[in-house]
Amino acid sequence: xxxxxxxxxxKVEFEEGEIEYVSYGGEHHLPLIMNLVDQELSExxxxxxxxxxxxxxxxxxxxxxHKGKCVGTVVCKxxxxxxxxxxxxxxxxxxxxxxxxxxATELVTRSIKMMMESGCEEVTLExxxxxxxALALYGRLGFxxxxxxxxxxxxxxDAFRLKLLFPRQEVHIEASHGNNDLDST
Amino acid sequence: xxxxxxxxxxxxxGHAPKLASIPASDNTVWADATPLLEAACQGLTDGELxxxxxxxxxxxxxALEIMDPKMDSGIxxxxxxxxxxxxxxxxxxxxxxxxxxxxxxxxxxxxHLLACEAAWHTGHSLAQTVFSCIYLLRLDRTASHALxxxxxxxxxxxxxxxxxxxxxxxxHEEEDLFTMTYGLPLNGDGDEKCLSMLNTVEETISRQLxxxxxxxxxxxxxxxxxxxxxxxxxxxxxxxxxCRLRFRKRPQGxxxxxxxxxxxxxxxxxxxxxxxxxxxxxxxAESCEDDIEDxxxxxxxxxxxxxxTLNSRLSAPTPPRAIKILSWKKAIQYFLKLLRHLDVICxxxxxxxxxxxxxxxxxxxxxxxxxxxRAHLQxxxxxDGKLYxxxxxxxxxxxxxxxxxxxxxxxxQKNEYIVQLGQLVMNLLKILCTNAAWQRRKLGKILQxxxxxxxxxxxxxxxxxxxxxxxSNDENIRMKIFxxxxxxxxxxTYWIAFRFLMLGFxxxxxxxxxxxxxxxxLYAVLIKLAEKxxxxxAVSHDxxxxxxxxxxxSPKELARESRIPPVVLFLQCYICLAEGLTMMLAAxxxxxxxxxxxxxxxxxxxxxxxHFELLQRACIPDHVSYPSFKESTTHARFSTLAMYNYFKxxxxxxxEVKSSFSNDPDRLAELRRLEQVAEHNSxxxxxxxxxxxxxxxxxxxxxxxxxxxxxxxxxxxx
Ligand SMILES: CC(C)(COP(=O)(O)OP(=O)(O)OC[C@H]1O[C@@H](n2cnc3c(N)ncnc32)[C@H](O)[C@@H]1OP(=O)(O)O)[C@@H](O)C(=O)NCCC(=O)NCCS
Numbered sequence: 001x002x003x004x005x006x007x008x009x010x011k012v013e014f015e016e017g018e019i020e021y022v023s024y025g026g027e028h029h030l031p032l033i034m035n036l037v038d039q040e041l042s043e044x045x046x047x048x049x050x051x052x053x054x055x056x057x058x059x060x061x062x063x064x065x066h067k068g069k070c071v072g073t074v075v076c077k078x079x080x081x082x083x084x085x086x087x088x089x090x091x092x093x094x095x096x097x098x099x100x101x102x103x104a105t106e107l108v109t110r111s112i113k114m115m116m117e118s119g120c121e122e123v124t125l126e127x128x129x130x131x132x133x134a135l136a137l138y139g140r141l142g143f144x145x146x147x148x149x150x151x152x153x154x155x156x157x158d159a160f161r162l163k164l165l166f167p168r169q170e171v172h173i174e175a176s177h178g179n180n181d182l183d184s185t
Numbered sequence: 186x187x188x189x190x191x192x193x194x195x196x197x198x199g200h201a202p203k204l205a206s207i208p209a210s211d212n213t214v215w216a217d218a219t220p221l222l223e224a225a226c227q228g229l230t231d232g233e234l235x236x237x238x239x240x241x242x243x244x245x246x247x248a249l250e251i252m253d254p255k256m257d258s259g260i261x262x263x264x265x266x267x268x269x270x271x272x273x274x275x276x277x278x279x280x281x282x283x284x285x286x287x288x289x290x291x292x293x294x295x296x297h298l299l300a301c302e303a304a305w306h307t308g309h310s311l312a313q314t315v316f317s318c319i320y321l322l323r324l325d326r327t328a329s330h331a332l333x334x335x336x337x338x339x340x341x342x343x344x345x346x347x348x349x350x351x352x353x354x355x356x357h358e359e360e361d362l363f364t365m366t367y368g369l370p371l372n373g374d375g376d377e378k379c380l381s382m383l384n385t386v387e388e389t390i391s392r393q394l395x396x397x398x399x400x401x402x403x404x405x406x407x408x409x410x411x412x413x414x415x416x417x418x419x420x421x422x423x424x425x426x427x428c429r430l431r432f433r434k435r436p437q438g439x440x441x442x443x444x445x446x447x448x449x450x451x452x453x454x455x456x457x458x459x460x461x462x463x464x465x466x467x468x469x470a471e472s473c474e475d476d477i478e479d480x481x482x483x484x485x486x487x488x489x490x491x492x493x494t495l496n497s498r499l500s501a502p503t504p505p506r507a508i509k510i511l512s513w514k515k516a517i518q519y520f521l522k523l524l525r526h527l528d529v530i531c532x533x534x535x536x537x538x539x540x541x542x543x544x545x546x547x548x549x550x551x552x553x554x555x556x557x558x559r560a561h562l563q564x565x566x567x568x569d570g571k572l573y574x575x576x577x578x579x580x581x582x583x584x585x586x587x588x589x590x591x592x593x594x595x596x597x598q599k600n601e602y603i604v605q606l607g608q609l610v611m612n613l614l615k616i617l618c619t620n621a622a623w624q625r626r627k628l629g630k631i632l633q634x635x636x637x638x639x640x641x642x643x644x645x646x647x648x649x650x651x652x653x654x655x656x657s658n659d660e661n662i663r664m665k666i667f668x669x670x671x672x673x674x675x676x677x678t679y680w681i682a683f684r685f686l687m688l689g690f691x692x693x694x695x696x697x698x699x700x701x702x703x704x705x706x707l708y709a710v711l712i713k714l715a716e717k718x719x720x721x722x723a724v725s726h727d728x729x730x731x732x733x734x735x736x737x738x739s740p741k742e743l744a745r746e747s748r749i750p751p752v753v754l755f756l757q758c759y760i761c762l763a764e765g766l767t768m769m770l771a772a773x774x775x776x777x778x779x780x781x782x783x784x785x786x787x788x789x790x791x792x793x794x795x796h797f798e799l800l801q802r803a804c805i806p807d808h809v810s811y812p813s814f815k816e817s818t819t820h821a822r823f824s825t826l827a828m829y830n831y832f833k834x835x836x837x838x839x840x841e842v843k844s845s846f847s848n849d850p851d852r853l854a855e856l857r858r859l860e861q862v863a864e865h866n867s868x869x870x871x872x873x874x875x876x877x878x879x880x881x882x883x884x885x886x887x888x889x890x891x892x893x894x895x896x897x898x899x900x901x902x903x
Contacts, residue, residue, distance in 0.1 A: 027232045044255035048245035142784030148622040148692040165791040
């Protein structure tokens with residue numbers, strides 16, 4: 001996912017406890033997600049892309065609200081990929097005034113927990129090599145940089161394929177949903 | 186939601202006059218789809234989608250929202266077609282009726298084309314760069330303008346030649362965008378004549394230059410029309426044009442020597458082009474000094490006759506990408522770099538020795554060559570299934586395995602595994618010419634192939650010679666060949682593993698908390714590499730000795746053999762550094778509790794498995810696993826490190842072995858770097874040993890200031 005750069009905005013005063021996290025709850029959440037992602041990520045997504053994710057895996061997408069305002073979101077999927085059942089984090093955004101307070105970490109953690117409980121063996125995503133914030137965040141969650149993808153974003157910037165491998169246990173594989181053409185190299 | 190927006194905007198766009206330029210054909214008519222779309226919208230509620238079974242994520246991602254400028258590459262920006270643009274006077278011929286302005290504009294077009302070409306080489310599509318030039322898209326129109334025509338033609342021919350080199354070298358997706366020429370008029374008739382056209386134009390202009398020089402020294406002028414009407418500017422324009430034209434020239438003939446001469450002259454023309462900027466800028470009134478660095482022309486003016494949006498439809502269905510054409514200065518820097526890289530390739534001695542070749546390619550890659558020069562290198566190395574199109578691959582293998590010259594004709598080369606091995610070698614060479622990111626992934630994958638071929642060769646060898654050794658002479662030779670090749674295959678496999686681990690540093694795939702395991706694994710691979718290299722040398726000495734049976738083992742000869750060969754010592758220096766870093770990092774983790782990274786979902790073991798999965802799968806090396814890593818590092822303590830300092834060893838070896846490489850500047854430089862790393866780390870280690878565990882304010886970090894993959898410890902007080 002490619003982040004677009006804008007100037008830092010004023011921080012907002014708030015208590016961690018004031019942030020409310022909810023799982024994707026239906027069509028009324030869609031414009032909130034689209035609005036956030038359109039603002040912060042430069043790659044354009046069609047409405048089909050958003051619906052593809054949130055309709056098939058509503059339980060993996062979360063939104064963060066502060067006093068009724070949507071301030072962050074994460075959108076994911078999971079499925080069979082070359083004989084492994086893997087989760088994929090497609091989009092993650094927290095708006096600027098709310099950054100640096102653990103909101104993204106909480107959002108992603110919720111998604112990853114759901115993936116783990118659903119029998120995923122690993123979780124992957126792509127991040128721009130220059131996106132220090134995202135790389136640090138995922139590094140702390142146990143992701144490694146598995147590969148570098150040359151000129152991934154066509155603007156000349158490379159990406160890292162990040163991967164989180166869960167420890168081996170008895171794996172319960174559920175019926176997989178959908179297809180997996182996005183996260184294959 | 187957006188579905189409705191589509192129908193509204195579609196109906197708004199329905200004004201007829203513009204549509205006329207895309208005429209209905211025999212089987213098609215234009216129809217208003219608004220009512221149909223409206224009906225469809227009414228039948229659906231928000232979030233519903235009519236789709237086929239194959240509507241997957243890829244389809245969803247490639248779907249477009251029509252008239253969204255971020256997505257719809259078919260959206261009309263200015264003109265529907267090239268013809269419409271031309272009718273509107275976007276690319277006039279002549280460019281101006283004022284001959285001075287016409288020349289100026291021609292130079293701008295040349296410069297912008299060069300910038301476009303560089304942008305194409307560095308990762309944009311041909312359609313949105315070079316072929317944003319309307320003159321190039323309709324080359325025949327320019328026939329009356331000899332200067333523009335010849336330059337456009339030679340540019341097009343160059344693009345075509347470069348596309349062909351890159352597609353011949355094609356190994357992966359990096360080239361796909363580069364070679365995508367769908368719908369572009371890349372294949373014009375008569376491009377083979379472009380060089381003679383260019384020569385004619387060049388001759389005319391150099392005569393004009395001579396005439397104007399003669400005229401200024403008051404000698405009689407010949408009846409030659411000047412380039413343009415302002416006599417004060419004639420010389421400057423002639424010169425500016427000549428270097429631009431000469432840069433595009435190509436000599437008759439073949440061969441690396443000629444190529445180097447040509448490269449040298451191209452470099453000097455580029456320098457002249459660069460020098461012409463001052464004159465060109467002084468003639469253009471409108472230029473503003475401050476942002477000249479971003480301009481795509483020497484004069485700083487906008488070029489005439491370019492429109493990148495005309496072609497953007499060719500790139501459908503991907504969303505339109507904003508293209509940033511390189512600045513003119515950056516473009517020249519790019520071409521200078523390209524030419525220097527090509528010169529390095531052409532000056533290579535075509536050494537039949539694989540080891541030197543691998544060394545050369547690795548060195549070359551350090552200068553971060555771009556796609557075009559890497560493609561040229563690959564084509565030079567592998568042609569018609571032979572090395573340099575010259576040496577049969579089995580000859581290369583026997584040489585690499587340190588077999589006697591005669592072995593290269595042996596029948597054994599028909600053995601199916603030997604044939605396969607030959608293919609692996611070719612494949613390896615191609616992979617080593619690709620960009621570092623792709624290269625590493627491929628190297629990881631082929632490790633398995635190298636392992637498998639080793640096992641198969643060994644099996645074949647054992648089947649053939651399992652019983653007591655035979656006495657027939659030919660069988661002895663067969664056995665010898667097998668033995669040598671087996672040792673070399675192992676050595677080569679570890680070399681690949683070494684390079685795989687190395688590239689991880691270059692690509693920044695390791696984080697500081699992972700360095701310990703990476704150096705530990707590197708150490709394990711290096712031990713094996715050194716062992717196999719040593720064995721290969723020993724086996725070859727053995728063979729050589731048996732061949733010259735008569736010669737007595739002189740004391741000198743014996744001394745030479747018992748000494749560790751310099752290449753092995755070189756590797757030992759690496760080994761000491763890798764082991765030293767492993768132990769220092771482990772002690773830091775064990776004693777000061779730094780560089781650990783507890784994570785909520787997994788442990789260090791999972792990271793180990795992920796990083797070394799491909800090596801582990803190919804058993805490289807055997808018996809290496811996470812538990813063995815833990816075992817060898819959990820007891821690391823500064824007290825023991827203080828007594829046994831691996832960095833001191835590394836330093837000593839580096840010093841000793843230097844004299845053996847006195848005529849190998851690359852290795853000498855590398856040894857100097859290793860020495861520095863060893864020295865710094867040795868000092869840092871002493872400091873930490875003395876204070877570390879007691880002093881909580883001590884901060885240790887690792888930097889790659891002396892070597893690209895051996896880190897230097899930096900100790901600071903916070
Ligand atoms: C990346 C992003 C989602 C982080 O949101 P956030 O709510 O600020 O993240 P958190 O507060 O949970 O950060 C957790 C950790 O990540 C790291 N981190 C986050 N932002 C960082 C930054 N700008 N620089 C360095 N580290 C950063 C830190 O280690 C931080 O822990 P710490 O605050 O205890 O030091 C947010 O910056 C964003 O929306 N960026 C634009 C979109 C984007 O890049 N998305 C990711 C695409 S892969």
